[in-house]
Amino acid sequence: MIGNRLIKSTTFRLFVQNKWISILFFISQIIPFQISGQVKFGQSLSNFSGIYGVYLNPTSTSNSKVFLDINFFSAGLSVNNNFIFIHKEDFKLGNLLSNNPIFPSTAIRGQGVDYSEKYDLIHAFVKTEVIGPSFSLSLGQHSFGLFNRGVVLTSVYDLPSEIAVMVFEGLDHPPLHNLDISGKDFNLAALAWIETGFNYSYILKRGVLDNWSVGANYRRLTGHSGAYANINDVDFTLLSDSRLEFRNLNARLGFSIPLDYSSNDYPGPSPLFKGRGNAFDFGITYRRNLKSHYLPPPSRNCEYAQRPYLIKIGISLLDMGNINYSSNVTEQEFDNVSVSWNRVDTTEFNNINTLTSQLSKVFYGNSLASSTGRNDIQINLPTSLSLQADFQYFPNWYLSGTLILPVKSGNFQVRTPKQGYLGLRYEVEKFEIALPLSYYEFEHLHVGLHGRYRYLFFGTDNLASILGVSDLYGYDFYFGIKFHLQKGYCKNMRPAKNCKHLSF
Numbered sequence: 001m002i003g004n005r006l007i008k009s010t011t012f013r014l015f016v017q018n019k020w021i022s023i024l025f026f027i028s029q030i031i032p033f034q035i036s037g038q039v040k041f042g043q044s045l046s047n048f049s050g051i052y053g054v055y056l057n058p059t060s061t062s063n064s065k066v067f068l069d070i071n072f073f074s075a076g077l078s079v080n081n082n083f084i085f086i087h088k089e090d091f092k093l094g095n096l097l098s099n100n101p102i103f104p105s106t107a108i109r110g111q112g113v114d115y116s117e118k119y120d121l122i123h124a125f126v127k128t129e130v131i132g133p134s135f136s137l138s139l140g141q142h143s144f145g146l147f148n149r150g151v152v153l154t155s156v157y158d159l160p161s162e163i164a165v166m167v168f169e170g171l172d173h174p175p176l177h178n179l180d181i182s183g184k185d186f187n188l189a190a191l192a193w194i195e196t197g198f199n200y201s202y203i204l205k206r207g208v209l210d211n212w213s214v215g216a217n218y219r220r221l222t223g224h225s226g227a228y229a230n231i232n233d234v235d236f237t238l239l240s241d242s243r244l245e246f247r248n249l250n251a252r253l254g255f256s257i258p259l260d261y262s263s264n265d266y267p268g269p270s271p272l273f274k275g276r277g278n279a280f281d282f283g284i285t286y287r288r289n290l291k292s293h294y295l296p297p298p299s300r301n302c303e304y305a306q307r308p309y310l311i312k313i314g315i316s317l318l319d320m321g322n323i324n325y326s327s328n329v330t331e332q333e334f335d336n337v338s339v340s341w342n343r344v345d346t347t348e349f350n351n352i353n354t355l356t357s358q359l360s361k362v363f364y365g366n367s368l369a370s371s372t373g374r375n376d377i378q379i380n381l382p383t384s385l386s387l388q389a390d391f392q393y394f395p396n397w398y399l400s401g402t403l404i405l406p407v408k409s410g411n412f413q414v415r416t417p418k419q420g421y422l423g424l425r426y427e428v429e430k431f432e433i434a435l436p437l438s439y440y441e442f443e444h445l446h447v448g449l450h451g452r453y454r455y456l457f458f459g460t461d462n463l464a465s466i467l468g469v470s471d472l473y474g475y476d477f478y479f480g481i482k483f484h485l486q487k488g489y490c491k492n493m494r495p496a497k498n499c500k501h502l503s504f
Contacts, residue, residue: 080474157188
């Protein structure tokens with residue numbers, strides 16, 4: 001099978017020599033047809049989220065209960081999908097977390113790792129992030145934050161299910177033979193970068209009942225690697241396990257990764273980081289206070305307490321930006337080409353240069369014809385529009401809702417999934433628990449759990465799959481350790497004189 005040959009001859013050999021690279025590669029590449037990122041709703045919507053909340057809405061620092069917030073370390077990994085899954089009877093979390101992980105088998109349909117045939121188009125996304133030392137500080141109407149983060153994203157969007165089955169089963173799968181397969185406007189994209197960001201938010205109006213705040217993040221991105229494959233049109237027939245008949249292929253693929261393309265050695269040519277970019281987030285929030293109180297201005301910034309609110313509504317535009325890669329770049333274009341590819345099952349690619357030259361030779365008869373000659377590529381971040389609402393219907397009890405919609409910002413872009421969220425949250429300064437209910441791609445319903453005790457937090461947006469209650473179409477978890485000081489409290493940690501009656 002060509003799928004097995006490709007893995008054995010190129011991908012596997014690239015990464016098997018290094019244990020940690022192999023683990024990361026498994027997460028971000030072997031699972032890409034299973035994955036779909038989630039927002040950490042429980043932590044992002046909390047009034048004690050501090051700097052963490054600015055990733056959902058930059059005004060979070062103005063509307064939190066936190067005067068000073070310091071994030072020491074936090075991390076998260078989110079995966080899910082509508083194609084590949086693990087049968088719940090064959091999934092044991094302990095097996096994956098052991099020193100010698102045991103992965104379910106793909107050998108038998110109906111057992112272990114399997115795939116669904118319910119959907120015609122496959123969507124997938126992975127988000128892995130690590131947040132390093134970061135902080136936020138509120139000074140009256142002004143709030144500031146500085147954060148550091150590393151992110152890995154991979155997305156697959158509108159992939160025809162027949163192609164996904166062919167990748168899973170290989171070319172010797174009889175049901176695919178003599179089947180006309182076609183697809184338009186589907187894409188794959190991946191990004192890995194580190195960033196340093198600055199947050200600023202401002203309370204435009206601090207009324208006795210109504211409050212308005214605006215905020216923005218600026219992020220400087222340093223790209224480690226990036227890749228894309230945009231297929232505008234493909235039409236082919238798999239005649240047998242050794243012959244593919246392409247009637248048309250219109251596609252463009254490009255990548256910049258830290259490998260030596262002629263030997264597959266890692267790392268490849270210097271520098272290790274191949275690109276630079278910028279990103280922006282903007283947000284606005286309206287807050288309706290629970291009661292009308294007039295207070296004289298506090299004498300110290302730490303005495304500004306957040307007034308209990310009845311409802312809080314926010315809107316934000318996130319991840320507007322891109323990374324431009326200008327080192328170790330290659331781009332290939334196949335412009336409405338057709339070919340009868342014989343003996344495809346014997347094709348082997350020992351390195352990336354061999355892969356690109358062989359594909360060019362097959363479709364154009366020349367090993368260099370498909371190269372565009374570009375020395376830089378640009379990949380856009382997963383821009384999205386987010387709406388948030390938080391309603392306090394009983395002291396310390398909140399009902400929250402969030403909607404996230406992808407926004408197209410370029411031809412070569414990682415795409416975030418559509419997501420809806422509804423959750424119930426109980427929060428006080430020392431303790432917090434939430435039950436988030438999320439609707440991924442408006443296809444799969446997930447039940448999660450979020451918890452915080454003082455400065456430790458953890459959670460998942462997909463609890464049932466992790467516990468083995470349902471088939472594992474995805475998994476999600478996050479955790480972190482931080483420190484914060486609550487608004488309305490100063491260094492003696494007692495309520496300030498003017499806001500004692502507002503603390504709860």
